[in-house]
Amino acid sequence: MASKIREALLSSLTAHKDEFVSGQELAYEASCTRTAIWKHIEELRRDGFTIESRRKKGYRLVGRSDLVTENDILLGLETEQLGRNIVFYQTLDSTQKIAHQLAQESAPEGTLVIAEEQKTGRGRMSRQWYSPPGTGIWMSLLLRPELPPQKAPQFTLITSVAIVQAIEEVCGLQVQIKWPNDLLIDGKKITGILTELQADSERIYSLIIGMGMNVNQKQADFPEELHEIATSLALAKGEPVSRAKLVQRVLFHIERYYKMYMDKGFEPIKLLWESYAVTIGKHITARTLHDSISGVALGITDEGVLLLEDKDGVVHPIYSADIEWL
Amino acid sequence: MASKIREALLSSLTAHKDEFVSGQELAYEASCTRTAIWKHIEELRRDGFTIESRRKKGYRLVGRSDLVTENDILLGLETEQLGRNIVFYQTLDSTQKIAHQLAQESAPEGTLVIAEEQKTGRGRMSRQWYSPPGTGIWMSLLLRPELPPQKAPQFTLITSVAIVQAIEEVCGLQVQIKWPNDLLIDGKKITGILTELQADSERIYSLIIGMGMNVNQKQADFPEELHEIATSLALAKGEPVSRAKLVQRVLFHIERYYKMYMDKGFEPIKLLWESYAVTIGKHITARTLHDSISGVALGITDEGVLLLEDKDGVVHPIYSADIEWL
Numbered sequence: 001m002a003s004k005i006r007e008a009l010l011s012s013l014t015a016h017k018d019e020f021v022s023g024q025e026l027a028y029e030a031s032c033t034r035t036a037i038w039k040h041i042e043e044l045r046r047d048g049f050t051i052e053s054r055r056k057k058g059y060r061l062v063g064r065s066d067l068v069t070e071n072d073i074l075l076g077l078e079t080e081q082l083g084r085n086i087v088f089y090q091t092l093d094s095t096q097k098i099a100h101q102l103a104q105e106s107a108p109e110g111t112l113v114i115a116e117e118q119k120t121g122r123g124r125m126s127r128q129w130y131s132p133p134g135t136g137i138w139m140s141l142l143l144r145p146e147l148p149p150q151k152a153p154q155f156t157l158i159t160s161v162a163i164v165q166a167i168e169e170v171c172g173l174q175v176q177i178k179w180p181n182d183l184l185i186d187g188k189k190i191t192g193i194l195t196e197l198q199a200d201s202e203r204i205y206s207l208i209i210g211m212g213m214n215v216n217q218k219q220a221d222f223p224e225e226l227h228e229i230a231t232s233l234a235l236a237k238g239e240p241v242s243r244a245k246l247v248q249r250v251l252f253h254i255e256r257y258y259k260m261y262m263d264k265g266f267e268p269i270k271l272l273w274e275s276y277a278v279t280i281g282k283h284i285t286a287r288t289l290h291d292s293i294s295g296v297a298l299g300i301t302d303e304g305v306l307l308l309e310d311k312d313g314v315v316h317p318i319y320s321a322d323i324e325w326l
Numbered sequence: 327m328a329s330k331i332r333e334a335l336l337s338s339l340t341a342h343k344d345e346f347v348s349g350q351e352l353a354y355e356a357s358c359t360r361t362a363i364w365k366h367i368e369e370l371r372r373d374g375f376t377i378e379s380r381r382k383k384g385y386r387l388v389g390r391s392d393l394v395t396e397n398d399i400l401l402g403l404e405t406e407q408l409g410r411n412i413v414f415y416q417t418l419d420s421t422q423k424i425a426h427q428l429a430q431e432s433a434p435e436g437t438l439v440i441a442e443e444q445k446t447g448r449g450r451m452s453r454q455w456y457s458p459p460g461t462g463i464w465m466s467l468l469l470r471p472e473l474p475p476q477k478a479p480q481f482t483l484i485t486s487v488a489i490v491q492a493i494e495e496v497c498g499l500q501v502q503i504k505w506p507n508d509l510l511i512d513g514k515k516i517t518g519i520l521t522e523l524q525a526d527s528e529r530i531y532s533l534i535i536g537m538g539m540n541v542n543q544k545q546a547d548f549p550e551e552l553h554e555i556a557t558s559l560a561l562a563k564g565e566p567v568s569r570a571k572l573v574q575r576v577l578f579h580i581e582r583y584y585k586m587y588m589d590k591g592f593e594p595i596k597l598l599w600e601s602y603a604v605t606i607g608k609h610i611t612a613r614t615l616h617d618s619i620s621g622v623a624l625g626i627t628d629e630g631v632l633l634l635e636d637k638d639g640v641v642h643p644i645y646s647a648d649i650e651w652l
Contacts, residue, residue, distance in 0.1 A: 146615060148645035150476045150629055153527040180527060195527040200520060201479040201506060201630070202646030289472060303476055304527070319474035320528035 003070070005030045009040050010075040013051070013061035022058035047071050066216065068114055068137065072244035073251075081110040082141065082258075083251040089115040091133065094122060096196060096210045099140035103198065103206035107142055114139040114247070121212060123181075123192045129212045135221055135232070137213040137243050141254065144206055145262070149199035152207060153304035153319075154266055156181050156195045157273045159209050162253035163191055164276050170246050171237050176278040179297070179306050179323055184278065188231040190214055211250070215243050266302050274299055279323055284308070286321035293318070329396070331356045335366050336401040339377070339387035348384035373397050392542065394440055394463065398570035399577075407436040408467065408584075409577040415441040417459065420448060422522060422536045425466035429524065429532035433468055440465040440573070447538060449507075449518045455538045461547055461558070463539040463569050467580065470532055471588070475525035478533060479630035479645075480592055482507050482521045483599045485535050488579035489517055490602050496572050497563050502604040505623070505632050505649055510604065514557040516540055537576070541569050592628050600625055605649055610634070612647035619644070 008030035012021060023034045030037065041051055041059060047069045050062040070086040077083055085108055092098060095113040102111055118131035118138045131138045143155070163183055164175045167190070175191075176184045183191035194210040217232035233241045261269055274280050277300075285294045286308055295310040306318040334356035338347060353360045367377055367385060373395050376388040396412040403409055411434055418424060421439040428437055444457035444464045457464045469481070489509055490501045493516075501517075502510045509517035520536040543558035559567045587595055600606050603626075611620045612634055621636040632644040 148631075149478055149523065149525070150631070150645065152475055152525070156527045197475065197525055198523070199475070199478070199525070200522045201482045305474075305476070319476065 003074075005032050005036060006040050006044070006071060007074050009037065010044070010071060013059065014075060017061060020052075020054060020057040020060045024058075026059065044071060066134075066240065066243055068116065068139075068243050068247060073112075073114070073247050076245070077248045077251065079110070079248075079251050079255045081108075082255045083110060083112045083247070085111040087111065087113045089113070091115060091117040091119065093120045094118055095138055095140035096122070096194065096208055099142050099208045099210075100196070100198075100206075103142050103208060109142065109144040111142040112139055112251070113142075123194055123212065129192060130223065130226060130230075131212060132217075132221060135217045136215050137211065137247055137250075139247065140208050140210045141251070142206060142208055143258070145204055145258075147204050148202055149197060149204055150303055152195060152197045152199070152204060153180075154261070154269070154302075155207055155209060156193050157300070157304050158257045158261055158269055159193050159195070159211065159254055161269060161272045161276065162257050163193075163211070163213070163250055165253045166246060166249035167191075167233065169249050171233050171241055173233065173236050175276070177273065177276045178278055179300070180304070180320070185231055185233075185236045189229055190231060190233060190236070209254075213246070213250075215246065216240050270300060270302070279306075279325060282325050284323050284325040286316075286318050286323055288318070288321045293321075297323075329400075331358050331362060332366050332370070332397060333400055335363065336370070336397060339385065340401060343387060346378075346380060346383040346386045350384075352385065370397060392460075392566065392569055394442065394465075394569050394573060399438075399440070399573050402571070403574045403577065405436075405574075405577050405581045407434075408581045409436060409438045409573070411437040413437065413439045415439070417441060417443040417445065419446045420444055421464055421466040422448070422520065422534055425468050425534045425536075426522070426524075426532075429468050429534060435468065435470040437468040438465055438577070439468075449520055449538065455518060456549065456552060456556075457538060458543075458547065461543045462541050463537065463573055463576075465573065466534050466536045467577070468532060468534055469584070471530055471584075473530050474528055475523060475530055476629055478521060478523045478525070478530060479506070480587070480595070480628075481533055481535060482519050483626070483630050484583045484587055484595055485519050485521070485537065485580055487595060487598045487602065488583050489519075489537070489539070489576055491579045492572060492575035493517075493559065495575050497559050497567055499559065499562050501602070503599065503602045504604055505626070506630070506646070511557060511559075511562045515555055516557060516559060516562070535580075539572070539576075541572065542566050596626060596628070605651060608651050610649050610651040612642075612644050612649055614644070614647045619647075623649075 012026050012029045023037050026037045027034045052060040052062050070088050092115045095115050099113045115138050117133035121129035121131035123129040160177045167173055167175050178184055181193040182189055191213045196208045198205045214232040216234045279297045280299055284297050293316055295308045298307040298309050300306055308316045308318050338352050338355045349360045349363050352363045378386045378388050395414050418441045421441050425439045441464050443459035447455035447457035449455040486503045493499055493501050504510055507519040508515055517539045522534045524531045540558040542560045548556055605623045606625055610623050619642055621634045624633040624635055626632055634642045634644050
């Protein structure tokens with residue numbers, strides 16, 4: 001109930017941006033008392049919104065700091081289901097871990113776990129993901145698609161395409177995809193995706209899509225060993241980026257591609273993905289757990305598997321590897 | 327340590343079946359004191375072993391009742407890794423649930439959870455699996471194959487083939503496989519398999535293979551509504567079957583086929599599976615969650631997906647369905 005009021009309140013304030021709105025009108029639009037409005041305004045201020053108030057005139061939304069609390073994300077979120085249930089933490093071990101727990105406690109599809117800081121954020125192969133406070137987007141999205149487990153890896157690709165679109169929209173930056181799960185700007189890592197699942201042989205119980213996005217880090221915010229391999233959107237763009245806005249557009253595009261996928265299958269996503277992929281058509285080396293194969297990356301299969309043609313013309317399906325190219 | 331002594335003790339007693347073995351010899355072979363031997367003999371008796379003891383002659387293994395405790399399974403187990411770590415419960419909710427917990431607590435590959443009775447045993451699609459005490463085999467096996475999640479459904483088929491072999495060996499009965507996960511004798515259900523996984527897009531973290539086998543039930547042990555659709559090995563064979571022996575052979579054959587699969591790929595397993603499958607080449611109806619497709623079952627793909635050719639010659643990949651045929 002309280003979150004409904006907050007949402008209505010934020011949407012009224014935004015609709016009248018730069019104008020004062022009376023407490024009475026806000027109360028009417030949120031179907032609550034003026035006392036409740038007053039209480040929620042105080043709460044929003046604590047969450048980083050700057051709201052001016054004047055006697056007899058009412059309230060005016062001036063702006064907000066770059067936060068990713070439930071309020072920041074809900075205000076302006078254009079999805080139907082994704083991100084409608086948000087679990088925000090100032091700091092936690094890992095958003096993946098919490099999302100898995102919520103999945104087992106029957107949390108609804110679209111539940112988003114997001115944190116200002118992760119203590120033990122992780123990426124592929126249990127590798128550490130550097131997630132310092134206040135600068136990036138560290139979040140995990142719970143989906144429950146009615147699909148067999150073979151289809152799960154496609155969701156890393158769906159998410160990649162959605163994030164490329166969101167970054168282009170919000171920052172005007174061109175992003176490239178490196179199979180299987182990295183997004184790059186000028187060859188440096190800007191986003192990593194980790195799709196995990198719980199399933200039986202026939203159907204997925206829950207799919208947890210973890211996303212780590214470097215947004216407002218300055219060069220000095222990265223540890224020395226990451227300088228050559230990671231960058232942030234703010235560094236690439238030359239100015240700060242609204243994290244909440246980016247989360248909203250990422251969720252919007254994931255929802256859109258997810259629906260497209262369920263309606264029309266993987267083909268349209270696959271074509272989009274291949275158009276952004278940096279490795280397709282190139283001579284690459286794929287280092288797997290036990291092996292290393294070199295050849296030309298032909299494309300991906302309908303299940304998100306990379307196809308690599310070696311010098312003898314043999315095509316190898318690559319399920320998991322680190323990719324290198326010149 | 328204690329379980330090492332027990333294992334050595336059981337193997338000495340079995341090696342000298344029908345003969346007396348002195349406490350001193352047993353102590354020597356198990357590298358422990360005679361007092362430890364005496365203590366372990368008492369424990370084995372409590373676990374259902376009949377062990378005769380005579381002054382100056384020692385101990386003689388006469389036999390054992392049909393139990394599936396750790397001891398019963400270890401005595402005569404011919405695997406290298408599967409079932410070498412056994413967690414036995416007299417009664418529990420579901421062996422799957424415990425196995426998932428153990429998987430997250432880093433239990434080793436091959437860990438087996440087995441119970442005399444399950445209160446809330448379940449099969450595919452969260453359907454109930456009737457698991458009364460003392461008559462069947464209710465167990466879950468933990469594997470950690472270095473494979474991508476797309477391969478997980480193959481393990482239901484590997485397990486099916488292993489169980490068919492084990493039943494043929496121990497009971498001399500012919501079993502048929504009904505895609506995806508049922509084993510039948512005379513059209514009635516004898517075994518169900520539920521393969522569950524935790525994974526990311528690239529690799530399986532843990533694979534839990536749940537097996538429910540109807541072994542020594544009498545007709546009256548089945549509830550009325552199951553009379554037409556389920557039967558037991560004892561009913562089919564006309565005499566009781568050793569559950570421990572069956573568990574041993576099931577584990578042995580799963581290990582064998584698992585190795586074969588990792589060495590040579592899915593092809594040999596697939597051929598075996600198709601030779602036992604009752605539906606291949608037949609006209610069947612596949613009822614999926616939202617749909618129903620009729621046609622001829624052509625076979626399975628390399629990922630365990632059923633291929634169904636409808637009357638217009640269109641081939642449908644079936645990932646999940648209930649199969650019916652005339």
